Amino acid sequence: MSTYLLGISCFYHDSAAVLLRDGEVIAAAQEERFTRIKHDSAFPVNAVRFCLAHAGIALRDIDKVLYYEDPHLKFSRIVGTFSALAPRGAFEFCKTAGVWLTRKLYVRSQLRDLFETSFEIAAPVIEYVEHHESHAASAFFASPFEEAAVLCVDGVGEWATTSAWVGRGNSLEKLWEIRFPHSLGLLYSAVTWFCGFKVDSGEYKLMGLAPYGVPRYAEQIRQHLIDIKDDGSFQLNMRYFDYAVGHTMTTAKFDALFGGPRREPEGLLTAREFDLAASIQVILEEVMLKLTSHLRQATGMDNLCMAGGVALNCVANGKIAERHVFDRIWVQPAAGDAGGALGAAYTDWFTRRGNTRRIAGRDAMSGSLLGTQYDRDEVRERLDAVGAVYRECTELELFPEVASFLAEGDVVGWFQGRMEFGPRSLGSRSILGDARNVDMQTTMNLKIKNRESFRPFAPAVLEEYSKEWFDHEAESPYMLFVHPVAAGRRKQLPDRGETGLEKLRQIRSEVPAITHVDYSARLQTIGEDSNPAFRELVRAFHRQTGCPVVVNTSFNVRGEPIVQSPEDAYRCFMRTAMDYLVVGNFILEKRAQPDWQEACDWRTEFALD
Amino acid sequence: MRNVIMATVVSLLVFPLYLVLMLPYGLIARMVSDPLRLRFRPKRETYYRPARRMEMAR
Numbered sequence: 001m002s003t004y005l006l007g008i009s010c011f012y013h014d015s016a017a018v019l020l021r022d023g024e025v026i027a028a029a030q031e032e033r034f035t036r037i038k039h040d041s042a043f044p045v046n047a048v049r050f051c052l053a054h055a056g057i058a059l060r061d062i063d064k065v066l067y068y069e070d071p072h073l074k075f076s077r078i079v080g081t082f083s084a085l086a087p088r089g090a091f092e093f094c095k096t097a098g099v100w101l102t103r104k105l106y107v108r109s110q111l112r113d114l115f116e117t118s119f120e121i122a123a124p125v126i127e128y129v130e131h132h133e134s135h136a137a138s139a140f141f142a143s144p145f146e147e148a149a150v151l152c153v154d155g156v157g158e159w160a161t162t163s164a165w166v167g168r169g170n171s172l173e174k175l176w177e178i179r180f181p182h183s184l185g186l187l188y189s190a191v192t193w194f195c196g197f198k199v200d201s202g203e204y205k206l207m208g209l210a211p212y213g214v215p216r217y218a219e220q221i222r223q224h225l226i227d228i229k230d231d232g233s234f235q236l237n238m239r240y241f242d243y244a245v246g247h248t249m250t251t252a253k254f255d256a257l258f259g260g261p262r263r264e265p266e267g268l269l270t271a272r273e274f275d276l277a278a279s280i281q282v283i284l285e286e287v288m289l290k291l292t293s294h295l296r297q298a299t300g301m302d303n304l305c306m307a308g309g310v311a312l313n314c315v316a317n318g319k320i321a322e323r324h325v326f327d328r329i330w331v332q333p334a335a336g337d338a339g340g341a342l343g344a345a346y347t348d349w350f351t352r353r354g355n356t357r358r359i360a361g362r363d364a365m366s367g368s369l370l371g372t373q374y375d376r377d378e379v380r381e382r383l384d385a386v387g388a389v390y391r392e393c394t395e396l397e398l399f400p401e402v403a404s405f406l407a408e409g410d411v412v413g414w415f416q417g418r419m420e421f422g423p424r425s426l427g428s429r430s431i432l433g434d435a436r437n438v439d440m441q442t443t444m445n446l447k448i449k450n451r452e453s454f455r456p457f458a459p460a461v462l463e464e465y466s467k468e469w470f471d472h473e474a475e476s477p478y479m480l481f482v483h484p485v486a487a488g489r490r491k492q493l494p495d496r497g498e499t500g501l502e503k504l505r506q507i508r509s510e511v512p513a514i515t516h517v518d519y520s521a522r523l524q525t526i527g528e529d530s531n532p533a534f535r536e537l538v539r540a541f542h543r544q545t546g547c548p549v550v551v552n553t554s555f556n557v558r559g560e561p562i563v564q565s566p567e568d569a570y571r572c573f574m575r576t577a578m579d580y581l582v583v584g585n586f587i588l589e590k591r592a593q594p595d596w597q598e599a600c601d602w603r604t605e606f607a608l609d
Numbered sequence: 610m611r612n613v614i615m616a617t618v619v620s621l622l623v624f625p626l627y628l629v630l631m632l633p634y635g636l637i638a639r640m641v642s643d644p645l646r647l648r649f650r651p652k653r654e655t656y657y658r659p660a661r662r663m664e665m666a667r
Contacts, residue, residue: 079631084645086627086635094627098620103612174660181645182656227649233656237649244645 004061006048006124007345009068009134009337011107013039013200016338016421017047018370019055023349023357025142027054028370028421030338033564038609039201040561043114050372059119066348068340069131071107073158075100077180081244089245129344131157132177132308133351135335138343139307140167141350141357142364143330149301151291154308154336155185155200164295167305170350170357175298181244182236184287185310187226190241191280193249195273196263200309201609207315208456210281211518212500213274217258218282224257226283232291266608269454274500281315288316292325302327307343311335311480312423314522318482321474333368333478334422367530368478369428371419372564379584382566389593390586395536398585403540406434406550410579411448413555415569416533420562424479425554426524427460427534429562429569431578433513433551434541435459440513440551442505447577450603451558454501458522459514460552462538466525469511469549479524479552485509490519513551524552559606575602 007018015031027050032038034046052058078100082093103110108126115123129137135152150165150172161183164175189199192206222228227235238244240254255261263273292304304326311317312335321329332339349355374382383390393401405412414430425431431448433440445453458479461469466476472483489510498506503517514521526535542548555563557576563569566583573581573588574596581588638644646656 081645083631083635084639084647086632086639090624090627090632093631094620094623097623097627098616098618101619101623102615176657176659178656179646179658181647227656229655231655231657235646235649235651235656238645238647239649 003063004055004057005345005348006051006062006065007068007341007343008044008048008065008111009341009344010043011041011104012337013041014336014338015040015042015044015047016334016341017044017051018342018345018421019051020345020349021055023346023355025342025364025366025370027051028334028342029372029419030421030561032561033371033419036561036568038559038561038606043111043118045114045118048118058121059115059124060121062124064348065111065115065124065126066344067107067111067126067128068134068337068344069157070128071105073130075105077156077159081181085245092245092247127348129347131340132160132163133172133174133347134340134343135307135332136163136165136167136172136174136343137346137351138334138339139305139311139330139332140165140172141346142332142342143303143305144359144361144363145303145305145328145330146359147301148303148305148330149295149299149326150305150307151295151311152306152308153184153288153291153310155189156180156183161185162291164291164298166299166301170355172347172351178233181238181241182234184234184284185308186241186243186249187236188280188284188310188313190243190249190254191276194254194258194262195276196265196267198265198609199249203309204312205452205455206277207281207313208516209269209274209277209454210315211278211516211520212454212503213271213276213278215279215282216275217279220257221279221283228287228290230290231294232287234287269501271500284310284313285316285319288313288320289323289325292320296326304329305332306330307332307335307339309336314480315482315520317480318520321472321481322483328474330363331478331480333365333424333480335480336423338422362477362527362529365421368420368422368424368426369418369531370421373418374566374584376584379566379586383570383583383586383588386567386570387594388570388588390588392586395585398582398587399536399540400544401587402537402580402582403544405580406432406541407545409434409437409440411444411577413569413573413578413581414534414537415555415563415566415581415583417531419564422478424524425552425562426477426479427526427531427552429555429564430534431553431555432537434545435511435513435549435551436545436547438507438512443577444513444551444553449553449557450576454504456516456522457514457551457553458524459511459549460524460526460534460538462535462542462548463525463527463530465542465548466523470521470523472523475525475527476523477525477527477530479522482520482522485511485515485519485521490515511547511549514549557606559609
């Protein structure tokens with residue numbers, strides 16, 4: 001009889017559920033995809049229901065539920081921080097303590113109640129796993145390595161903000177940690193907030209903004225905000241940050257250092273924001289390179305695994321890969337808190353129960369395609385229910401036809417197979433376009449994604465051709481590494497001294513839609529054992545055009561979670577300027593659809609991220 | 610609603626405890642040691658906290 005373990009992350013952000021069967025991950029999903037609330041923190045009842053249904057089991061078949069952090073340790077951090085900073089934040093502490101002592105401290109009993117209310121049977125045994133142990137386990141046990149150094153860097157969990165581990169077989173040993181309030185993730189989030197973006201969601205925008213600026217604040221940051229040792233350990237100057245006990249991320253001293261108050265959200269982007277983004281990116285890369293170099297030296301390991309929100313900084317990941325700090329690097333595709341649910345379950349299976357770990361294939365993530373899927377009849381039924389006009393074609397017809405849409409400059413919503421687990425769309429719930437098209441970035445940003453014009457798009461490239469188009473060595477199936485476009489594919493531009501967004505509308509390569517202003521691209525390589533339908537489509541596009549690269553962006557609009565169901569996909573398709581929607585073997589043409597009417601403006605439905 | 614009332618009542622009860630216990634403890638701890646390592650650029654070779662010492666402290 002199989003053993004089922006359910007990993008859960010919730011009550012902070014990015015709620016998720018993951019199901020392990022005898023140590024193998026068979027289903028995983030984020031709650032936001034079902035509730036349509038971005039970064040939803042609620043108990044992941046829909047994700048749990050999906051996991052159970054996928055495995056064909058009931059809640060009573062679950063051996064144990066593992067929660068991705070320890071609320072008691074987290075509370076000790078809150079008490080420790082407020083007492084160390086007393087009398088600052090006295091009233092804030094009393095308010096926080098009230099909520100913690102009446103509710104947040106009792107996660108186990110809350111979960112038990114929620115399971116019992118939702119499933120109407122007694123809840124399984126519930127155990128806690130420390131936050132960074134969950135991250136470390138999600139990175140190492142899912143990796144293709146028998147042994148590896150493991151680095152976890154995030155905002156904060158309980159106390160740790162950065163931790164290093166050594167993984168061997170079925171064990172993980174912690175080496176050291178850096179504790180709150182000294183946090184690389186929170187430093188990056190503080191600058192994100194100061195630049196007018198949201199904490200815990202706008203960090204990737206700041207990363208995308210960095211190439212538009214020059215790092216003229218880097219020295220100021222080194223001098224005043226962070227002390228970085230040669231071994232990569234660091235300390236923040238808390239006079240500049242308010243997040244430890246306050247309501248905001250930064251203090252008035254921070255404003256004074258960078259010439260005035262923070263940019264208002266949605267306000268005008270100025271040279272200061274571009275340059276701050278460039279500067280903090282330089283600092284982050286410096287720390288990450290020193291951390292990883294020290295880790296290699298200290299452990300002697302050839303392989304590195306990474307997780308935690310900062311591991312989603314694919315520019316820094318690309319730098320670590322380019323410098324060959326480790327021979328091989330594997331980053332957990334759900335590196336944020338959603339992936340903590342996976343790590344919590346893995347910790348129980350391998351570390352606590354001592355089960356043997358067998359490594360097979362590329363890694364244990366199945367290309368991160370672990371979510372919901374819909375068969376032909378379900379798709380047809382759901383499309384009929386929303387009044388969609390469609391035609392069905394065979395697989396032989398599908399790929400060349402959709403490839404021809406792309407080649408003609410049309411934008412295609414692509415919905416196939418199992419939904420991705422993690423923040424990236426990898427060809428199952430994607431919006432696709434022709435990377436050669438010079439207008440594609442603007443069209444996709446403004447007419448389809450309804451988002452800021454400076455945001456870059458990512459390429460998906462057939463793995464066997466990737467080195468002809470991009471300067472990189474290892475595969476990148478999860479879009480977690482940024483690499484330069486190959487020199488031979490670039491177009492030389494006269495230096496006219498453009499600054500900021502003036503750099504945007506320039507044709508920099510043969511694939512301008514995915515070439516960022518610094519000639520970089522966040523690469524997804526599509527290997528032979530990757531998503532077969534997506535690979536087949538890009539192969540068809542390559543046969544027709546000679547170009548093995550397409551634009552691949554997440555199937556959503558700004559502020560919306562990635563689509564989960566055919567209805568979500570149809571709604572998004574009809575609301576935007578997408579030309580075609582392809583769900584399984586069904587093709588929907590925009591011109592053939594009935595008029596789309598909504599009671600109110602859909603742009604107000606999702607809070608801007 | 611019940612949760613909000615409970616949390617407010619507990620918050621009010623916590624305040625005297627804060628004044629009697631946490632405030633003096635925090636002030637003394639800050640003078641004697643630097644538990645959160647808030648002193649910027651102390652004379653220290655590394656900011657890593659080794660895992661073994663951490664486990665023993667627990």
